[in-house]
Amino acid sequence: MSSPATAPDKETLKLLLPLRYDGKTVIECDRFLSQLRIYWLINMSLTTIELKVQVALSLLDGDARAWATPYFAQLASVQMGVQGVTTPFRDEAAFTAAFKARFGNLDDEAAAQVELAKLCADKSVREKRTAAEFSALFKGPADRSGYGDLELRDKYLSGIPSHVYRKIELETFTTWRAAEKRATEVEQILDISRAHWPELNNFFSARGRGHGGARGGAPQSHGASASINAAVGKGDFPGSCFGCGKQGYRHFECPNCKDKPYTKRADARATVASGSTQAATSAPIASSSASTSTASAKSDSSELADLIAQMKSMREELEHYRALKEESF
Known part of the structure; x- marks a missing residue:
C-alpha cells in the first residue's frame, strides 16, 4: 500500500510560483496559464476556487492587473459576506476561459x-x-x-x-x-x-615638433617633412613655394628650399631687403630725412611680409589636415 504524497514545503512552492504577467503578449499568456495550472495542482493549501483565483490575480502587472482589479473587489466582498455578491468564477476552467478571452487573442x-x-x-x-x-x-x-x-x-x-x-x-x-x-x-x-589612428598620431606629433623648431628659428625636421609627403603626396598643389616661387610645390617639399635653414621672419625680411636694395641703386639719395622715412617704411613692409608668410603657412597646414581627414575616411 503506497503512502500518501506529502505536500511540498514553502521553498519548493516559491520555486513553482508562476512568472508574473503584464498582459503584453500571447506567448507569455499561454506560459502563465500553464505554470498556474501546475501551481494549483501542487499547492494543497489552495482548497477553494476563491483562493486559487486570488493567487492568480496577485501575480498580474500592468494591463493584466487593470483587468484583474474588479475581480479583486468582488472576491473581497465575497470574503466579507456581502449579500448579493457571488464568486467571480465557479471553477478553474471558468477562470482560464475568461483569462484567455482577454489576453489569448492579442495582436x-x-x-x-x-x-x-x-x-x-x-x-x-x-x-x-x-x-x-x-x-x-x-x-x-x-x-x-x-x-x-x-x-x-x-x-x-x-x-x-x-x-x-x-x-x-x-x-x-x-x-x-x-x-x-x-x-x-x-x-x-x-x-x-x-x-590607423596611432599612425596618424605619430605623424602629427612629428609634424608638431618640426613646426616648433621653425618658430624657434631652427631648421624644420626632415623626418616630419618626409612623413607629410608620404601622407599627402606631391604633384597636386595648385600654388607655388612662397620661399622661392617654384610652381607646384609647397615650401616644405620644395627642392630649392626644404634643406635650407629657415625661419619665416628671416625669409620675409630677406625678400623685403632685396626689393629695397634694388630701389636704392636706381634712385638718388635725397636727404637724411628721406633715409629715415625709408627705414621706417622698410620696417612696416617687413612686418607686413612676415604676416603674409605666416598666413600662407597656416593655409598650407589646413590643406594638409583636410587631405588627411579625407584619406582616413
Whole structure:
C-alpha cells in the first residue's frame, strides 16, 4: 500500500510560483496559464476556487492587473459576506476561459511594434552596440510588426550608433535592409580608419615638433617633412613655394628650399631687403630725412611680409589636415 504524497514545503512552492504577467503578449499568456495550472495542482493549501483565483490575480502587472482589479473587489466582498455578491468564477476552467478571452487573442503585430519602439528608444544602449548588433535585434520584431518599408527604414536609422548615422544621413534608402547594408559597410570603414589612428598620431606629433623648431628659428625636421609627403603626396598643389616661387610645390617639399635653414621672419625680411636694395641703386639719395622715412617704411613692409608668410603657412597646414581627414575616411 503506497503512502500518501506529502505536500511540498514553502521553498519548493516559491520555486513553482508562476512568472508574473503584464498582459503584453500571447506567448507569455499561454506560459502563465500553464505554470498556474501546475501551481494549483501542487499547492494543497489552495482548497477553494476563491483562493486559487486570488493567487492568480496577485501575480498580474500592468494591463493584466487593470483587468484583474474588479475581480479583486468582488472576491473581497465575497470574503466579507456581502449579500448579493457571488464568486467571480465557479471553477478553474471558468477562470482560464475568461483569462484567455482577454489576453489569448492579442495582436502579435502590436506586440512587435511595442518591442521595436523600446529597442529604438533605448538611447543609453544605442552608442554601446554596433550597427550589426542592432540589426540582429531589429530583424525579428521588424518581420512581425506589419510596418511598411519606409516606416521600418526610419526606425532602423533612428536606432543605429550616431557616428554611423552621421555618415549616411544624406543618403537615400527605400528599405531598412538597404540602410542596414550601407550602415554595415560604413561601420567597417570606420573600424579600419580607427585602427590607423596611432599612425596618424605619430605623424602629427612629428609634424608638431618640426613646426616648433621653425618658430624657434631652427631648421624644420626632415623626418616630419618626409612623413607629410608620404601622407599627402606631391604633384597636386595648385600654388607655388612662397620661399622661392617654384610652381607646384609647397615650401616644405620644395627642392630649392626644404634643406635650407629657415625661419619665416628671416625669409620675409630677406625678400623685403632685396626689393629695397634694388630701389636704392636706381634712385638718388635725397636727404637724411628721406633715409629715415625709408627705414621706417622698410620696417612696416617687413612686418607686413612676415604676416603674409605666416598666413600662407597656416593655409598650407589646413590643406594638409583636410587631405588627411579625407584619406582616413
